[in-house]
Amino acid sequence: MDQRDLVMRAQRGDKDAFAVLAGAAVARLDGAARLILRDGELARDAVQDAMVRAWRDLPGLRDPDRFDAWLRRLTVNACLDTARRRRRRSIEVELTPILMPSIADESASFAEREQLDDALRRLDPEWRAIVVQHFFLGMPLAEISVAMGIPIGTVKSRLHRSLVAMRGTLRDADIDAGEPIPGGQFA
Amino acid sequence: MSSSERYERSLPVLLEELAAPRTPAYFDDILGQVDRTRQRPGWTFPERWLPMSAVSDRLATAPRVPMRAVLAAALLLVALAVGLALLAGGRKPAVPAPFGPANNGLIAFVDESGAIRTGMATATSFAVTVPGPGNDSPVFSPDGTRLAYLHPNAVGQLDIVVAAPDGRDARTINTDAIIAANFISWTPDGGSVAIESRPGTLFLYDAARPGPGTIINSSFSGGSVGFGDRMASVFRPPLGEEIAFLGVGPEGDGLYVIKRDGSGIRPLLTPKTGGLPYFRLQSPEWSPDGTRIAVTVQPAADPEYVMSIYVVEADGSGLRRLSPGCSGTDTSENFAAWSPDSTRIAHMRWCQRGDDPGVQPITVVDVATGVARGIGDVQLNGYNGFAWSPDGTSIIEVPGPPVDDRLQVLIVDATTGAVRRTGQSTEIPPTWQRTAPVAP
Numbered sequence A: 001m002d003q004r005d006l007v008m009r010a011q012r013g014d015k016d017a018f019a020v021l022a023g024a025a026v027a028r029l030d031g032a033a034r035l036i037l038r039d040g041e042l043a044r045d046a047v048q049d050a051m052v053r054a055w056r057d058l059p060g061l062r063d064p065d066r067f068d069a070w071l072r073r074l075t076v077n078a079c080l081d082t083a084r085r086r087r088r089r090s091i092e093v094e095l096t097p098i099l100m101p102s103i104a105d106e107s108a109s110f111a112e113r114e115q116l117d118d119a120l121r122r123l124d125p126e127w128r129a130i131v132v133q134h135f136f137l138g139m140p141l142a143e144i145s146v147a148m149g150i151p152i153g154t155v156k157s158r159l160h161r162s163l164v165a166m167r168g169t170l171r172d173a174d175i176d177a178g179e180p181i182p183g184g185q186f187a
Numbered sequence B: 001m002s003s004s005e006r007y008e009r010s011l012p013v014l015l016e017e018l019a020a021p022r023t024p025a026y027f028d029d030i031l032g033q034v035d036r037t038r039q040r041p042g043w044t045f046p047e048r049w050l051p052m053s054a055v056s057d058r059l060a061t062a063p064r065v066p067m068r069a070v071l072a073a074a075l076l077l078v079a080l081a082v083g084l085a086l087l088a089g090g091r092k093p094a095v096p097a098p099f100g101p102a103n104n105g106l107i108a109f110v111d112e113s114g115a116i117r118t119g120m121a122t123a124t125s126f127a128v129t130v131p132g133p134g135n136d137s138p139v140f141s142p143d144g145t146r147l148a149y150l151h152p153n154a155v156g157q158l159d160i161v162v163a164a165p166d167g168r169d170a171r172t173i174n175t176d177a178i179i180a181a182n183f184i185s186w187t188p189d190g191g192s193v194a195i196e197s198r199p200g201t202l203f204l205y206d207a208a209r210p211g212p213g214t215i216i217n218s219s220f221s222g223g224s225v226g227f228g229d230r231m232a233s234v235f236r237p238p239l240g241e242e243i244a245f246l247g248v249g250p251e252g253d254g255l256y257v258i259k260r261d262g263s264g265i266r267p268l269l270t271p272k273t274g275g276l277p278y279f280r281l282q283s284p285e286w287s288p289d290g291t292r293i294a295v296t297v298q299p300a301a302d303p304e305y306v307m308s309i310y311v312v313e314a315d316g317s318g319l320r321r322l323s324p325g326c327s328g329t330d331t332s333e334n335f336a337a338w339s340p341d342s343t344r345i346a347h348m349r350w351c352q353r354g355d356d357p358g359v360q361p362i363t364v365v366d367v368a369t370g371v372a373r374g375i376g377d378v379q380l381n382g383y384n385g386f387a388w389s390p391d392g393t394s395i396i397e398v399p400g401p402p403v404d405d406r407l408q409v410l411i412v413d414a415t416t417g418a419v420r421r422t423g424q425s426t427e428i429p430p431t432w433q434r435t436a437p438v439a440p
Helices: A003-011 A013-036 A042-058 A063-088 A110-121 A125-135 A141-148 A152-173 B003-017 B027-036 B053-056 B067-087
Strands: B105-108 B116-120 B128-129 B136-140 B147-152 B158-163 B183-186 B193-198 B201-204 B242-249 B253-259 B265-270 B278-284 B292-299 B308-313 B331-337 B344-352 B363-366 B372-374 B386-388 B392-399 B409-412 B420-427 B429-433
Touching: A003 A042, A003 A063, A013 A042, A013 A063, A013 B003, A013 B253, A063 A141, A063 B278, A110 A152, A110 B003, A110 B331, A110 B363, A125 A141, A125 A152, A125 B003, A141 A152, A141 B308, A141 B344, B053 B344, B053 B429, B105 B136, B116 B147, B128 B147, B128 B158, B147 B183, B158 B193, B183 B331, B201 B372, B201 B392, B242 B278, B265 B292, B265 B308, B265 B363, B278 B331, B308 B331, B331 B386, B372 B386, B386 B429
Parallel strands: B136 B429
Antiparallel strands: B105 B116, B105 B429, B116 B128, B136 B147, B147 B158, B183 B193, B193 B201, B242 B253, B253 B265, B278 B292, B292 B308, B331 B344, B344 B363, B363 B372, B386 B392, B392 B409, B409 B420
């Protein structure tokens, strides 16, 4: 059964069909949420919120072929809402390192990942979301533009500036950990 | 291959390793929640069985004409007062009123080397007025007499520089450290430059004398203030005495107006004002006559959370959708830009179909009738940024991907859609100088 059929069945209330669809997507979306939010608990909340919202509102999805893009959008928006709520409450959640044993790959060292982790952490969540959507979820700039409601030019410039900032962090490992970088949030 | 290219190529692998995607342990919890959650019946989504125009019409209310007329009269008086003040100034050069249509002056943009170039829109060459690299976000003052821009300093932070339009008399106006600046804008009176250097916080810098920034929305510290991607119309014209912002106010997340001193908060569109349940709001923009605000809304009734532009009167009345949207497909709209005479709104529009985002050319809507028209070709879509000419006849725009990635600076006739290529390119939205009408 192809995905379109599964979506149409889920739209008619078939929970098993939705479980298949959600199961196929949840690992990557959870990874994206953890990268954006830098916190496993917050990521879980965001993904759960997105998934339950997806189930609830699925009958309204007009084009079944757009399910994947729609679910990505829901998840990214849920992450950004979570980040905003956290900022609004002025509560700085302890960032839980998400580094964990991964499939061995000699192309990237643990140190590189640690530096990337640090560079990502210093970005504002909205900028981080663009990096994650493009480089982790593989979304083209146009789709990110629609998903986040910002012009492609802004997506592009934020992506560019994020990369510059991240490269800067990697270059300068001695940078003060409390000092924000362009696009970064103040603690 | 450069180091930056290598870095970008390695990012997907590094992110993959960092995230280590796996089915999370809480997936069963999700399915449990789904099991306990009832789906919304399809018929509760009106967009599935009603034309979008009918849905948006439900929200249309008659504009409060008397109030508009009173405000328009008041603005005319202000304009008259400004004009008289300028006349009284005698020897000062004529400058335009800080709002409304004006004559077209120079355009300024950052070229590929990071230099700021300026010239008339009809020019065939554009002079470097501020050498690069690293300049960013040039923006002319409302009276067209100065140009503000961001410039990287020796320690890798940002300076806000104010200069004459030709780049002379440049001086840094901030004495504090600016690490990041998302947006930059002049206040309507031209006395200050505002930047958002901390997410959700506006800082004001005196344009005439160097000093530290002053936070002007401190009453909302801890709040999330969304200024959208442009701040050109955050301050209410013509005097800028009020600020429109998205954030947390007494009625929850919504669109509010607050005085510059932090007092007098007024809810315009909140969960309690009713009429339009929404998921999220974005990018509020004051009309140049200060009577209305355009704001992007993701209505809660639409499960796909597409974005639509709504217009609301300054007192919160008359909320209505700007236009019905695309025919036969889902519409996403964002980034309303009012024409200088406040009669039209240019915006970006996507007519989505399947995975195709359906990029459209810049769309201009007559605010009174809701009639929409794409100007130019979709290949020249302005998605890297656009702005009205001061006289309202043209739009300066920079096309963007996926249909055009050449970053050309184009001048598009707002009526005919005729395109003039300047032969220049930029990644940063250009700014257009307002000048006073030539005396008869």
